[in-house]
Amino acid sequence: MDKPYILHFATPGPRVSPFDVNMAYDAGWDAVVPYAGVGPEDIAAFTQDAIFSRGPNGVRRTGMFLGGRDAWMAADMLLAARAAMVPPFEVSVFADPSGAFTTAAAMLAKVEHALAHGFDLGLRGACVLVLGGTGPVGLVAAALAAQAGARVRVASHAGAQRAQKAVDTLRPRAAGDYDAVGWGDDTASRLPLLRDADVVLAVARAGVQVLAAAELAQAPRLRVAADVNAVPPAGIEGVGAMDDARELPAKAADGRAVLGIGALAIGNVKYRTQQALLRHMRESGGAQYLGYAECLTEARRHVG
Ligand SMILES: NC(=O)c1ccc[n+]([C@@H]2O[C@H](COP(=O)([O-])OP(=O)(O)OC[C@H]3O[C@@H](n4cnc5c(N)ncnc54)[C@H](OP(=O)(O)O)[C@@H]3O)[C@@H](O)[C@H]2O)c1
Known part of the structure; x- marks a missing residue:
């Protein structure tokens, strides 16, 4: 037997x-x-x-x-x-702790795909603002974005000091260009961060809205807004859970649309990535060691 x-x-x-x-x-x-x-x-x-x-x-x-x-x-x-x-x-x-490796990988793969197909752009040199970047999904998303060459701003609603602690854990693991920033409730302090952002990743706690629809209109460079929170209200107001690079009403300064990616579109790629890697472990015949880098490689096969 x-x-x-x-x-x-x-x-x-x-x-x-x-x-x-x-x-x-x-x-x-x-x-x-x-x-x-x-x-x-x-x-x-x-x-x-x-x-x-x-x-x-x-x-x-x-x-x-x-x-x-x-x-x-x-x-x-x-x-x-x-x-x-x-x-x-x-x-x-x-x-895959709390799904953080597969979820962050799926999110980054979807963002890369939207940038490439919507704007002929990549993450290299892009400014990526990570809202809720101190949690497990946010940390891994920040690491993957930095490794892809992005300038990463790790934001904490508890202030820049808490964000800095997260950045201090990131630097020795994934070399890259990081900044620690506070993401308070007042719009005035958020505006300078929004003005620079090419990509916003909403990765805060489930059921917490971190960005209002009106604020998207204050982000003249923004190309992609991705939200991983599936529990209402949406992490980014106006981004629907099923949105899959849907054009949002906000427009960038050059008149181009902002593309929204919602939690279920990301979750679908996360699911397929995790399934594929669990099957691969069983079927490959040799020992596989699967961390967040391998998750991103696999997630890229499941977008589009
Ligand atoms: N779609 C999917 O397939 C999928 C899979 C797994 C997870 N998720 C979702 O991914 C998200 C991140 O997961 P996680 O486990 O990393 O989350 P988490 O640890 O629960 O929270 C992430 C960060 O959210 C921030 N936060 C907490 N309360 C906040 C508030 N009231 N206002 C603003 N920010 C607040 C905290 O950072 P600061 O206090 O430093 O701001 C915390 O570090 C969750 O929404 C989760 O449901 C989605």
């Missing part, structure tokens, strides 16, 4: 995400086994506990999925798990 495909799902937190459990079964894994409270200090021993018992054929039918709420902790755990492998006892590992 063939050995079953077993995915060991570890999180530093108190419980694993049902969303990810569903995704893994739907991608064809026979068993998805949850482990709570597995942190960076445990991951090497955890990995070696998973690899030795099934023989060389069994490792191809074994995988690990890393969750949690902390994007950088998950990235570090992915590296530590890889370092703990003892070839030929080596299994695939996929990190």
Whole structure:
């Protein structure tokens, strides 16, 4: 009898995400086994506990999925798990804490596609304003945008100091051009940031509106406004959840339209990216190590 495909799902937190459990079964894994409270200090021993018992054929039918709420902790755990492998006892590992890697990758892939097809532009040199940039999705979106050559402004509604703490965690992981900015309630302090922005990414907490429709008209360079929040009200007023590079009423200074990308358009690419990578782990026959860079490569295959 063939050995079953077993995915060991570890999180530093108190419980694993049902969303990810569903995704893994739907991608064809026979068993998805949850482990709570597995942190960076445990991951090497955890990995070696998973690899030795099934023989060389069994490792191809074994995988690990890393969750949690902390994007950088998950990235570090992915590296530590890889370092703990003892070839030929080596299994695939996929990190996607709170969906942050696949969601940020899907968002960036959609934005790249809209810039290329709407304006013949890329992210290189573009000013990207990340509203809610201190959360897991925002941090990874900021890192991916910076790696693509964008000038990234990480904004926090709690002020520039909090944004600076986020930027300090970004610099050693993803070299790039970052600024930390406050995103308070008063329009006057927001205007200079909007005036410079080519792209706005709304990645704040679910159900929080961070940008009003009238403010989009105050952004003369703006090309793309992308919103990942699926819980009403929209993160960007006027961007519908289904919008897929839809022209918004706002116009840039050169008369060109601003394109809106909503949460479900991004979620669709996120879903397909996560499914494809979970299947790839199961079917590839060799150990795969999947972090946010691999998520972006995969997400680019699912846009358009
Ligand atoms: N479409 C999809 O497929 C998908 C998948 C996963 C996640 N998501 C969505 O992605 C978004 C980001 O997820 P996440 O886990 O990174 O979010 P999160 O950690 O809950 O929040 C992100 C940031 O939002 C800011 N924030 C909190 N309260 C705020 C308020 N009242 N006003 C303005 N900003 C506030 C906080 O930053 P500051 O306090 O520093 O401003 C926080 O760091 C959420 O909307 C989530 O639902 C979408």
